[in-house]
Amino acid sequence: VYNIRNNKHIIFAIWLSKINENGTVLKLSTFNKKFGLKYKNANDFCFKFLKPARENLNRYNNLSFNYHYKGDSIFIQPFYIKGTIDISSDSVKGSELISTVGDQNKKITRRLHYFKKRYGLKQEEMLRFSYQYRTISQTRELIEKAFATFIKKNRLNGISSTQLQGTDFLRKIQEIIIELYRETKMGELLPNGYPVIL
Structure with missing residues (x-):
């Protein structure tokens, strides 16, 4: 988490670590208020905030999440990545x-x-x-x-x-x-x- 440069992604990652594995559902307005954001619709929030946040977590952490939205409701489901070893390296079989x-x-x-x-x-x-x-x-x-x-x-x-x-x-x-x-x-x-x- 501490390698992530975007402060709002760091705050999101800490919040995510406190969500149980069953996940949670929040309204867009709640996310905007909680993380100091100003997204107008759930689609923008998911693709402009959640997608890059997930990419950062996948790169630097062993905690990640899946997400989808329906109307104004956003569903977040955290999960753990087993290892944080770079498997793209040819030296690792x-x-x-x-x-x-x-x-x-x-x-x-x-x-x-x-x-x-x-x-x-x-x-x-x-x-x-x-x-x-x-x-x-x-x-x-x-x-x-x-x-x-x-x-x-x-x-x-x-x-x-x-x-x-x-x-x-x-x-x-x-x-x-x-x-x-x-x-x-x-x-x-x-x-x-x-x-x-x-």
Whole structure:
């Protein structure tokens, strides 16, 4: 998301990440108001805003969406792209691609298992955390950065990181995520657009 140059597409991408997989339907006037746009009809909105936004997401992110409109109503259905590897490159063979995506998924699963076991996370506590970590690469990087900061602060204070368990651990990581997010360009544009992990 952070590679996209159009600020309104970035805001749209953050909004999209909060929509559930069943999708949503909004009126054109709602979209115009929400994203500071001035489209006169749904056709223009779809082809001049949504189409380039989707192309940007397909290029830079693992979250994309399908859309269609009927009258003034616009239907948006988000979905995840399995891998963000450039398959147009001659150096990447199909089997290597499958293996790379598979390896990445295994690493993610192992890391989530580590968090669950080490910090006593229950299944219900893992739901949102796991979803955010597994599906959005930028959020995963932010969580890892927050976790590294958490460990560093604890070491400086001579505290064992495992003293915080379950929801307390997630709350602390969430606090650090908010701090780190607000230091970014996106944080300046959308101070409350940070990922929510609990």
